[in-house]
Amino acid sequence: MAGRRDKAQSFRGSRIAIAIVIGVLLGCVIAFCFPHGFINPTASVQTRRIGKSDFQIGSSLCESSERSKMLKSEIVSLSEKNSELKKQVRDLTEKLQLAEQGKDNAQKQFLVLGEQHKAGPFGTVKALRTNPTVVPDESVNPRLAKILEKVGVQKEIIVVLANSNVKEMLEVQVSSIKRVGIPNYLVIALDDHIEEFCKSNDVPVYKRDPDSGIDAVGRTGGNHAVSGLKFHILREFLQLGYSVLLSDVDIIYLQNPFNHLYRDSDVESMTDGHNNMTAYGYNDVFDEPAMGWARYAHTMRIWVYNSGFFFIRPTIPSIELLDRVADRLARQPNSWDQAVFNEELFFPSHPGYDGLHAAKRTMDFYMFMNSKVLFKTVRKDAKLKKLKPVIVHVNYHPDKLRRMKAVVEFYVNGKQDALDPYPDGSQ
Numbered sequence: 228m229a230g231r232r233d234k235a236q237s238f239r240g241s242r243i244a245i246a247i248v249i250g251v252l253l254g255c256v257i258a259f260c261f262p263h264g265f266i267n268p269t270a271s272v273q274t275r276r277i278g279k280s281d282f283q284i285g286s287s288l289c290e291s292s293e294r295s296k297m298l299k300s301e302i303v304s305l306s307e308k309n310s311e312l313k314k315q316v317r318d319l320t321e322k323l324q325l326a327e328q329g330k331d332n333a334q335k336q337f338l339v340l341g342e343q344h345k346a347g348p349f350g351t352v353k354a355l356r357t358n359p360t361v362v363p364d365e366s367v368n369p370r371l372a373k374i375l376e377k378v379g380v381q382k383e384i385i386v387v388l389a390n391s392n393v394k395e396m397l398e399v400q401v402s403s404i405k406r407v408g409i410p411n412y413l414v415i416a417l418d419d420h421i422e423e424f425c426k427s428n429d430v431p432v433y434k435r436d437p438d439s440g441i442d443a444v445g446r447t448g449g450n451h452a453v454s455g456l457k458f459h460i461l462r463e464f465l466q467l468g469y470s471v472l473l474s475d476v477d478i479i480y481l482q483n484p485f486n487h488l489y490r491d492s493d494v495e496s497m498t499d500g501h502n503n504m505t506a507y508g509y510n511d512v513f514d515e516p517a518m519g520w521a522r523y524a525h526t527m528r529i530w531v532y533n534s535g536f537f538f539i540r541p542t543i544p545s546i547e548l549l550d551r552v553a554d555r556l557a558r559q560p561n562s563w564d565q566a567v568f569n570e571e572l573f574f575p576s577h578p579g580y581d582g583l584h585a586a587k588r589t590m591d592f593y594m595f596m597n598s599k600v601l602f603k604t605v606r607k608d609a610k611l612k613k614l615k616p617v618i619v620h621v622n623y624h625p626d627k628l629r630r631m632k633a634v635v636e637f638y639v640n641g642k643q644d645a646l647d648p649y650p651d652g653s654q
Contacts (some may be wrong), residue, residue, distance in 0.1 A: 400477075
């Protein structure tokens with residue numbers, strides 16, 4: 228019995244020792260993990276501090292987030308702009324490369340100057356009919372600019388060159404201008420006598436600044452020589468932004484021509500043609516029997532524009548036309564201005580020559596009538612005699628003054644036989 232009690236006491240002692248060891252170990256672990264104990268008196272204060280700090284940090288984070296978004300947005304915007312600029316540089320580089328090539332000039336010029344477009348459905352495609360007007364430059368001729376500002380109507384004006392050789396015809400024309408009531412009419416006086424005549428008759432006049440080359444021709448030149456000057460002189464009018472209806476002096480005005488213009492082309496001119504075919508163009512067959520099966524060759528023909536009456540708009544092709552004609556007349560003194568005028572207007576580009584890209588329109592030959600149409604056709608037709616043309620240009624006949632007066636008698640004074648004494652031609 229005594230042995231059992233000793234064993235029981237020994238076992239209890241062992242369990243107590245084990246419990247003490249476990250307690251010590253747990254104490255060490257708790258001391259290590261919670262150095263400030265489970266209950267910290269400064270915990271609430273720290274919590275409050277942490278909460279405030281968290282709020283400040285949160286606020287800063289929000290501001291940083293918004294700033295970040297703004298910066299990202301700016302970066303995206305700048306990136307897009309950069310991409311657009313790169314695209315523009317790329318496009319311009321491509322256009323420049325196209326412009327520097329030696330072929331397909333028309334296409335390259337279009338690519339350089341304008342945006343490409345898709346063609347619309349069949350029957351809806353319409354090309355541009357004319358070119359934009361130039362920017363007016365009053366520094367070219369301030370004195371002329373002031374005159375045109377007073378005389379011009381909607382930036383349009385009739386211009387007539389005259390010297391003393393054509394004074395009588397000018398008198399008849401001025402009378403017709405006043406009768407119709409055309410306000411935008413200006414005479415370019417090529418000598419002092421014409422300037423005095425215009426001033427004494429209340430006709431707007433402009434006398435150019437001294438120019439030895441032009442003045443020599445202007446004072447003494449005949450019709451063709453004076454006619455050639457207009458291509459040089461008219462340039463300033465176009466540079467000033469004015470459309471010009473250029474008129475020779477052998478023209479009678481029966482209506483205001485500005486009410487009958489289309490203004491859809493760079494150059495709108497009366498024709499030397501005398502019917503629909505000759506005035507507006509036709510397919511003419513050339514026969515060469517020696518060619519056998521291929522003896523017939525088709526050609527396109529049109530009678531020339533009259534360089535003594537045309538409406539020209541202030542566009543780059545129009546100014547280029549004036550420059551080309553004036554240059555050729557200066558280098559080829561025996562050339563006829565009307566022939567050169569038409570060659571530059573109509574000749575296409577070909578090896579060694581760049582044609583003029585100008586839009587052109589032929590005027591109604593019954594409204595803007597030449598003297599061949601009048602004396603050969605109209606006066607002999609009862610219906611056509613009832614028509615009242617806008618102008619009559621006595622360009623086909625040398626006895627100009629007499630026929631001009633006859634035209635006034637016929638159309639203005641109603642004298643039905645006023646045209647009868649004159650032959651069809653100049654015989």
